[in-house]
Amino acid sequence: MASTSNEEKKPWDSSNLRKYCLNFGEVPRFHFDDPRVDECIRSNKPVIILGTNLVKPAVEKWNLGYMEQNMGAALNTVYFSKSHKFKYFDENKMLGRSNPKGVQFTPPIRKEDMLIGDFIRTMRDWKQGEERLYMQQSLTSAVGTNIVQDFVNFNWKWISSKQKLHKWGKLTSNLLYVSQEGNVTPCHYDEQENFFAQVLGYKRCILFPPDQFQCMYPHPVHHPHDRQSMVDMDKPDHVRFPKFKEAKGVEAVIGPGEVLYIPIYWWHHVESLMRMGPTITVNFWYKAGPTVIQYPLKDHQKVSIMRNIEKMVLEVLRDPNEVGPLLRNVVLGRFED
Ligand code: SIN
Ligand code: FE
Numbered sequence: 001m002a003s004t005s006n007e008e009k010k011p012w013d014s015s016n017l018r019k020y021c022l023n024f025g026e027v028p029r030f031h032f033d034d035p036r037v038d039e040c041i042r043s044n045k046p047v048i049i050l051g052t053n054l055v056k057p058a059v060e061k062w063n064l065g066y067m068e069q070n071m072g073a074a075l076n077t078v079y080f081s082k083s084h085k086f087k088y089f090d091e092n093k094m095l096g097r098s099n100p101k102g103v104q105f106t107p108p109i110r111k112e113d114m115l116i117g118d119f120i121r122t123m124r125d126w127k128q129g130e131e132r133l134y135m136q137q138s139l140t141s142a143v144g145t146n147i148v149q150d151f152v153n154f155n156w157k158w159i160s161s162k163q164k165l166h167k168w169g170k171l172t173s174n175l176l177y178v179s180q181e182g183n184v185t186p187c188h189y190d191e192q193e194n195f196f197a198q199v200l201g202y203k204r205c206i207l208f209p210p211d212q213f214q215c216m217y218p219h220p221v222h223h224p225h226d227r228q229s230m231v232d233m234d235k236p237d238h239v240r241f242p243k244f245k246e247a248k249g250v251e252a253v254i255g256p257g258e259v260l261y262i263p264i265y266w267w268h269h270v271e272s273l274m275r276m277g278p279t280i281t282v283n284f285w286y287k288a289g290p291t292v293i294q295y296p297l298k299d300h301q302k303v304s305i306m307r308n309i310e311k312m313v314l315e316v317l318r319d320p321n322e323v324g325p326l327l328r329n330v331v332l333g334r335f336e337d
Helices: 035-042 056-061 064-070 116-124 145-152 156-165 210-216 242-246 299-317 320-331
Strands: 024-026 029-031 047-050 076-081 109-114 132-138 171-179 184-188 193-200 203-208 249-254 259-262 267-272 279-286
Touching (some): 035 259, 056 193, 109 116, 203 259, 210 242, 210 267, 210 299
Parallel strands (some): 029 047
Antiparallel strands (some): 047 259, 132 171, 171 279, 184 267, 193 259, 203 249, 203 267
């Protein structure tokens, strides 16, 4: 068995998890000093890492009250959604001067800059049927001194040793997520390595490897939902997205003090467990290390190549509507045996 702590009593059960039409395998859980942690990271496989103390000061202190007292006076990015889903979109890829021929697009969520007090009060007073809220704020020096001190006391020694060992690039950002129970970040991939550190409450992460590209149906690269799956996991359209049924994913539920490694280009869907209270997470995004070209190429390198081909074709055609037809013509009926 992969686990060192599966035997511990879990405070959640399947009734706290959303239901989907797929079954998932389990992400392994290893203690930080187990050599299998580095084997997973080396082979771009997700792993739950126990006992790192990566965000210990936060696990010990951070809750809604503490955040209210200590985040400071700066504004925070808060998303509002009419459903439980918060599907990210790229404002820069919306119709506009920079994208005159882009796709028509209505954002599924709205963004508001809020004082921490207003955010926490709205979250506490929230009633069923109202818009849901999700704060996703970069941790910058604008936060109050206590949070700065907690941040300084994170286990930088451990995380920097991983960065060095696996030859990752620089740390680009730490995002702080404060969520209501039941919120969902739909399936997408990021172009960076991610240590996802749970501080408060429980999150479930469903992951699919980069080689499942054909099962996940990502929006086109020029679309505001670039890197997001077009499949709605709540009610997948099996006619439009027939291969989604074949997607093989793994899942992880992480609680306070646990760190999930989300490898670069891995698809991930994240949900705050239902009826388990609010959640707080801090993630650590690292640039990929220098590209090592070794054949056969890694699956995520092939995704990167596909992205570049799409970008190049758009750049020369200058009309997103022409990209699909051209790429189809390149392959149609030509590469069968
Ligand atoms: C989330 O925690 O809701 C999303 C995290 C991520 O996409 O990296
Ligand atoms: Fe992500």
